Amino acid sequence: MKHFFNNITKGLSGIVFPRVCVCCGRENTAQQRQLCSFCLNDRFEDANPENERASSDTLLPEGILAQQALWNFDKGGVLQDLMHLLKYERLITLGIDLGRKLGERIRKHPFLNHTLLQGPISILPVPLHYLKYRFRGFNQAFKIALGFQQVWPQIPICDIKSVVRIKNTRTQTGLTLEKRLRNIKDAFSVNNPSMISDHSVVIVDDVFTTGATTFELAQTVLASGARAIIILTVAQA
Known part of the structure; x- marks a missing residue:
């Protein structure tokens, strides 16, 4: 019954x-x-069909092994609408779907698939400042990381308090590269180095544009003892 x-x-x-x-x-x-x-x-268009180390033309700083986006960004198009739904309309399960698809795509990337099978590794969603988190109620990068972890369950997600954003930066959208770098400088802090010490750290975010945010986070994490960095995003702008 x-x-x-x-x-x-x-x-x-x-x-x-x-x-x-x-x-x-x-x-x-x-x-x-x-x-x-x-x-x-x-x-959507695969951002890296040839499985290069980077899906962008950006020169990767020392310590960053690879940068991979799932799809090419379509400014004013459907993918931009999806990113907006996730980030501003609280469609958080969409983030999990996209993260899962990102994880499946990495399985098909020979170098990244091999690298992520080597330990120890941690997943680090790009942190939100606590004021933005309190206003929004969630971190879209964390939702993407949750979906990614469904495909890679052996890789833990860093505790939310272990690496934090201490600078409440303005949005990077519309800023020049120079202003992006100045805006994001010294924005992050590692509270618990033991979570990342001697680990390869997989930084997860929604969109990769110039790399200013993820590169700044990567340098902070490397300075606190991380062994190497991999940057993964849903979209490549």
């Missing part, structure tokens, strides 16, 4: 609140969550 009523409840919720892909509006399955299979697998 309980199973019967559960089926009725699910059926009614599907009518009142139909499960659709937030990207294309097609009907979705419970397993697909926020994005349908087509949008996850075929809609």
